[in-house]
Amino acid sequence: MSTQSPSKVDFAKVDEIIQSCGAKKSNVIAILQKVQATFRYLPEDALTYIGTKIEGLSPATVYGIATFYNQFSLNPKGKYEIKVCDGTACHVRGSMPLLNALKAKLNLKDGKFTTDDMLFSVDIVSCLGACGLSPVIVVNGKVHPKMTTDALNTVIDVLLQKERGE
Ligand code: FES
Numbered sequence: 001m002s003t004q005s006p007s008k009v010d011f012a013k014v015d016e017i018i019q020s021c022g023a024k025k026s027n028v029i030a031i032l033q034k035v036q037a038t039f040r041y042l043p044e045d046a047l048t049y050i051g052t053k054i055e056g057l058s059p060a061t062v063y064g065i066a067t068f069y070n071q072f073s074l075n076p077k078g079k080y081e082i083k084v085c086d087g088t089a090c091h092v093r094g095s096m097p098l099l100n101a102l103k104a105k106l107n108l109k110d111g112k113f114t115t116d117d118m119l120f121s122v123d124i125v126s127c128l129g130a131c132g133l134s135p136v137i138v139v140n141g142k143v144h145p146k147m148t149t150d151a152l153n154t155v156i157d158v159l160l161q162k163e164r165g166e
Contacts, residue, residue, distance in 0.1 A: 008044045013038060017054055025056040040077040042066050047074075078114050078121035080159055083138040087127030090094055090135040098135055099124065101149040104158055118158075119163060 017034045021027045031050060036042050047066055051059030066072045084102065086095045099122070103109070106120050114121040130136050133145030137152065144155055 009039070009043045009049070011046075011049055014046050014049055018050065018140070023054050025054055028054065028057060028062065028065060029069075032062075032072060036072060041073045041075055044074065056105075071072070076114055076118065078119050080120050081122060081140055082122045083125045083128070084122060085128045085130075085134070085136045085138070086124050087131065087134075089127070089131035093135045095135045098137065098147055098149060098152055102137075102152060102156070105153060120159075122126075 001059065016037060018031055021030045021034060028050070031054075032042060035046050035050070039046065044063075047062045048059040051062040066074060068163060082102065084090075084095055084099045086099070093163050102122060105123070106115050110117065113123065125138075128136055128138060128143070130143060130145065133143070135147050137144045137147050137155075139155060139159070144151070
């Protein structure tokens with residue numbers, strides 16, 4: 001989704017994660033979860049590294065696992081992950097105008113979904129199971145119900161102020 005190039009991988013950090021989980025084939029999901037929590041995505045270099053470090057795995061196997069599960073992302077994510085629900089209820093109540101307003105606010109153009117400063121990334125997701133609160137967005141796991149463009153701008157402004165230490 002993002003067109004940004006991956007940042008350099010700290011392999012010492014990956015090693016630390018492998019050791020903490022146990023360098024065993026059966027721990028690969030836990031290892032990938034921790035790597036993603038650390039880097040906020042799964043860098044391809046890290047997948048290759050894990051595939052060569054653990055007996056019984058290969059880079060291709062690790063890559064296959066990383067792409068199979070929805071929980072994993074091979075694209076860099078922002079510090080704040082914003083999910084815009086586009087399930088039926090949210091769509092009918094204006095999720096797409098919200099998404100467009102969000103992209104404009106964050107200056108996300110040309111198919112980019114993560115801001116250059118790596119602060120925000122935007123994903124479109126299907127029904128979050130909170131249709132009565134539609135349209136819904138979720139920021140780092142926190143649900144924001146009945147969103148309007150103004151409310152959304154406020155959410156972003158609050159986060160920007162927090163980042164600037166205001
Ligand atoms: S459609 Fe958005 S929460 Fe169900």
